[in-house]
Amino acid sequence: MVGEPTVGDVFGEMIRDAYAVATGIGPRPLVGGRLPRPVIEIIERDDGLVNGAPTEHYLAGPADWQPYDHRAVDRVRGRTLDVGVGAGRIALHLQERGVPVVGLDTSLGALRVCRHRGLRDVVHGTVDQHVADGHRYDTFLLLGNNLGLIEGRERAPAFLAALAALARPGAQVVAHGTDPYGTTDPVHTGYHERNRRRGRLGGQLRLRLRYRQLGTEWFDYLVCSVEELAELVHGTPWRLTDVDTADAPYYLATLTLAR
Amino acid sequence: MVGEPTVGDVFGEMIRDAYAVATGIGPRPLVGGRLPRPVIEIIERDDGLVNGAPTEHYLAGPADWQPYDHRAVDRVRGRTLDVGVGAGRIALHLQERGVPVVGLDTSLGALRVCRHRGLRDVVHGTVDQHVADGHRYDTFLLLGNNLGLIEGRERAPAFLAALAALARPGAQVVAHGTDPYGTTDPVHTGYHERNRRRGRLGGQLRLRLRYRQLGTEWFDYLVCSVEELAELVHGTPWRLTDVDTADAPYYLATLTLAR
Numbered sequence: 001m002v003g004e005p006t007v008g009d010v011f012g013e014m015i016r017d018a019y020a021v022a023t024g025i026g027p028r029p030l031v032g033g034r035l036p037r038p039v040i041e042i043i044e045r046d047d048g049l050v051n052g053a054p055t056e057h058y059l060a061g062p063a064d065w066q067p068y069d070h071r072a073v074d075r076v077r078g079r080t081l082d083v084g085v086g087a088g089r090i091a092l093h094l095q096e097r098g099v100p101v102v103g104l105d106t107s108l109g110a111l112r113v114c115r116h117r118g119l120r121d122v123v124h125g126t127v128d129q130h131v132a133d134g135h136r137y138d139t140f141l142l143l144g145n146n147l148g149l150i151e152g153r154e155r156a157p158a159f160l161a162a163l164a165a166l167a168r169p170g171a172q173v174v175a176h177g178t179d180p181y182g183t184t185d186p187v188h189t190g191y192h193e194r195n196r197r198r199g200r201l202g203g204q205l206r207l208r209l210r211y212r213q214l215g216t217e218w219f220d221y222l223v224c225s226v227e228e229l230a231e232l233v234h235g236t237p238w239r240l241t242d243v244d245t246a247d248a249p250y251y252l253a254t255l256t257l258a259r
Numbered sequence: 260m261v262g263e264p265t266v267g268d269v270f271g272e273m274i275r276d277a278y279a280v281a282t283g284i285g286p287r288p289l290v291g292g293r294l295p296r297p298v299i300e301i302i303e304r305d306d307g308l309v310n311g312a313p314t315e316h317y318l319a320g321p322a323d324w325q326p327y328d329h330r331a332v333d334r335v336r337g338r339t340l341d342v343g344v345g346a347g348r349i350a351l352h353l354q355e356r357g358v359p360v361v362g363l364d365t366s367l368g369a370l371r372v373c374r375h376r377g378l379r380d381v382v383h384g385t386v387d388q389h390v391a392d393g394h395r396y397d398t399f400l401l402l403g404n405n406l407g408l409i410e411g412r413e414r415a416p417a418f419l420a421a422l423a424a425l426a427r428p429g430a431q432v433v434a435h436g437t438d439p440y441g442t443t444d445p446v447h448t449g450y451h452e453r454n455r456r457r458g459r460l461g462g463q464l465r466l467r468l469r470y471r472q473l474g475t476e477w478f479d480y481l482v483c484s485v486e487e488l489a490e491l492v493h494g495t496p497w498r499l500t501d502v503d504t505a506d507a508p509y510y511l512a513t514l515t516l517a518r
Contacts, residue, residue, distance in 0.1 A: 002465075003304070030444070038313060040299055040312070047262075048472050048474070049471055050264070050469050051296065052299025187471065208262065211309075212309065
């Protein structure tokens with residue numbers, strides 16, 4: 001198939017290059033072998049939509065964070081697992097403040113950058129895989145829109161069960177989500193409709209990331225309303241105990257272990 | 260095919276949105292219906308390589324141009340055809356300076372933006388199609404890397420013949436190219452090798468542009484050395500009379516009508 005990417009560690013390669021641009025450490029992509037090229041994340045959706053996004057935010061320090069990131073960090077207490085730690089911007093900040101924090105990611109390249117930046121505890125894998133490692137936590141962070149990792153109705157129970165298996169009594173999840181339904185853009189409203197007709201949640205995105213010659217497999221990533229989240233949490237070991245909508249359409253959802 | 264774009268005026272939609280961002284005129288793409296999204300050009304190559312590039316440069320004023328753009332404009336004389344006029348940055352500047360200039364583009368959306376910005380003479384189509392319109396020119400501009408429009412060995416003679424058919428006696432072409440062979444990146448050197456094995460020029464890129472849900476058909480776009488350009492020009496009505504390599508790997512090639 002012409003133009004198809006090779007499956008690989010898209011996120012890791014991208015973060016490595018973004019880190020090279022930000023710090024001068026390691027080679028960075030060039031135009032014509034000489035001129036710097038910006039590092040852009042490319043996100044394809046299964047309806048043919050493609051978006052490019054600059055990657056500087058993955059390495060941003062607290063001064064450049066969004067307000068909800070600060071409010072999420074203020075909620076942290078106890079041993080903390082940063083789920084989808086990325087380049088480590090949140091975990092490094094917590095570590096500096098003396099919080100015992102572990103960074104979890106499925107991208108080896110991203111974890112390599114975390115280590116290089118000084119993050120001491122990193123784990124490669126999914127939340128499910130991490131259960132066997134024996135670590136237990138008081139706080140789970142799903143920032144950078146990583147509430148999306150609950151994927152949809154099929155995956156959410158198992159994902160939340162894995163977090164519960166990793167949880168100490170009284171543990172909390174602090175998750176950053178986005179309500180996708182404020183748009184009137186037919187590209188998006190049509191996509192939401194199509195999803196619902198197929199029995200999926202409206203904002204259950206089917207995506208693939210690309211960077212240079214690499215692509216991920218297609219995966220589900222959920223963008224949902226607070227009401228949809230409440231339904232997904234219902235019947236799991238978690239209760240939705242707080243929703244902060246001060247930066248709508250973004251929100252911070254706090255789940256608390258029910259038992 | 261999952262994730263495939265719809266064929267359409269990719270460049271026009273992208274330039275319209277970039278113009279909306281730069282000026283506040285017209286709706287612009289949003290995240291979650293509220294937050295501005297940067298306008299990124301996405302370029303796929305037939306080996307699966309994909310790059311994203313910010314689009315501000317299409318609307319840049321002379322203060323933000325590259326040095327070779329200024330030197331190209333200094334070479335302009337007489338009636339001028341800006342081939343692949345884009346958002347009109349060069350043509351508008353020439354028009355302000357009193358140069359009789361026509362902007363040619365295959366993108367209706369781009370020409371709409373040019374008109375909105377005040378460019379008086381725009382023509383929709385290719386150089387071949389424009390021959391029948393009866394206009395004749397002293398200078399042809401192929402800026403923004405648009406030397407690439409000569410595509411390769413097959414297309415170059417017809418493209419240069421069309422320019423000759425549009426030319427007044429003594430006419431010139433001022434073309435911006437990039438020497439692609441300075442890189443040691445195996446992603447690129449391997450691509451060049453594969454091209455050569457297939458009888459193509461090393462930097463004869465097979466590309467498609469994408470923006471949101473739209474994609475172009477796959478097309479050839481040539482990035483070549485000055486030596487390769489000299490070969491392509493040989494035997495056509497044009498002579499390669501000057502090469503300005505002050506900003507290598509970029510160069511400005513001037514062709515002069517031989518008769």
